Amino acid sequence: MPATQAELPANPLDPVTLLLNLPQHVIANHACYRLGAVTVMNNPLYTERELEAQLNGSDARFLITLDLLLPRALKIYYTTNGTDPTESSSVYSAPIPIAVATTLKFFARDLAGNSEGVKTEIYTHILKGDINGNGAVDLTDAVMVLQVLSRVTPTQPINKNANVDGDGKIGLQEAIYILQGVAEMR
Ligand SMILES: [Ca+2]
Ligand SMILES: [Ca+2]
Numbered sequence: 001m002p003a004t005q006a007e008l009p010a011n012p013l014d015p016v017t018l019l020l021n022l023p024q025h026v027i028a029n030h031a032c033y034r035l036g037a038v039t040v041m042n043n044p045l046y047t048e049r050e051l052e053a054q055l056n057g058s059d060a061r062f063l064i065t066l067d068l069l070l071p072r073a074l075k076i077y078y079t080t081n082g083t084d085p086t087e088s089s090s091v092y093s094a095p096i097p098i099a100v101a102t103t104l105k106f107f108a109r110d111l112a113g114n115s116e117g118v119k120t121e122i123y124t125h126i127l128k129g130d131i132n133g134n135g136a137v138d139l140t141d142a143v144m145v146l147q148v149l150s151r152v153t154p155t156q157p158i159n160k161n162a163n164v165d166g167d168g169k170i171g172l173q174e175a176i177y178i179l180q181g182v183a184e185m186r
Contacts, residue, residue, distance in 0.1 A: 015040050017060035019051075019069055028064045037062075044069050052111040063110075078106035084118050095160070095168040101126060126161050129178045131170060133159035137181050145175040 016032045018025055019042045032039045040058040042051060044065075051072060063073055076092035077085040082103040096104065102123045109115040131141035131154075141162070147154045148170050158170055164177040180186040 014038075014062065015058050015060040016062040016064060017042055017055060017058060017073075019044055019063060019065035019073060021045075022066075032064075044072065046072075048072070048111060055110060055112045074108045074110040076106055076108045078104060080104055123161060128162060128164045129174060129181060130162045131159055131174065131178070132156040133162065137178055139178075139182055142175055142178040142182065145170055145172075145178065149175070 014037055016037045017040045018028055018032075020028065021044050029039050040054065040060050042054050046054065055073070065073060071093070077087055077089040078092055078096070079085045079089050080096065080102050082105070085105050085107060087109065092106070104121045104123065105118055106121075107116050107118045127135065127137060129137040129141055131144040134140075144154045144156065144158065148158065149172065160168065160170065163170060163174065165173045167173075177186075
């Protein structure tokens with residue numbers, strides 16, 4: 001998963017695996033050096049077996065990669081019914097629409113067989129159309145949808161759980177839904 005600077009190691013004995021083939025590779029590499037870490041280079045074109053050998057052989061504890069490439073290095077298993085996930089559970093591959101109160105449980109397992117503990121996120125306050133997540137649906141939310149549609153950075157963080165049509169995206173359907181509510185047409 002993407003690591004913040006605070007999460008990256010300052011201990012030179014903690015190798016960081018880089019799995020990128022973009023200019024960001026150079027930036028990430030220098031950032032690790034400045035933190036005193038050593039880096040392990042990997043090619044995103046490696047086969048799963050080659051990557052597994054690299055991860056096992058390097059003892060890397062951190063990975064820097066793109067969301068797109070993350071499934072190459074690890075899988076995230078999850079459930080939405082409150083039960084603990086296992087390796088038979090659903091594998092995360094796309095945003096999970098959450099339109100009702102949901103308990104999301106998940107864990108990651110890397111190619112080297114390392115699993116993290118199960119984590120839990122509980123979503124209880126799902127209000128359709130509440131784009132800024134303040135507990136009310138009003139014109140501010142409509143304006144934020146229009147900002148998203150116009151590719152303008154929204155004035156507040158977007159609550160993606162406010163999605164109204166289950167497609168996991170904030171767009172025209174949300175704007176219509178909110179404006180119908182504001183105009184008391186629904
Ligand atoms: Ca709101
Ligand atoms: Ca939508």
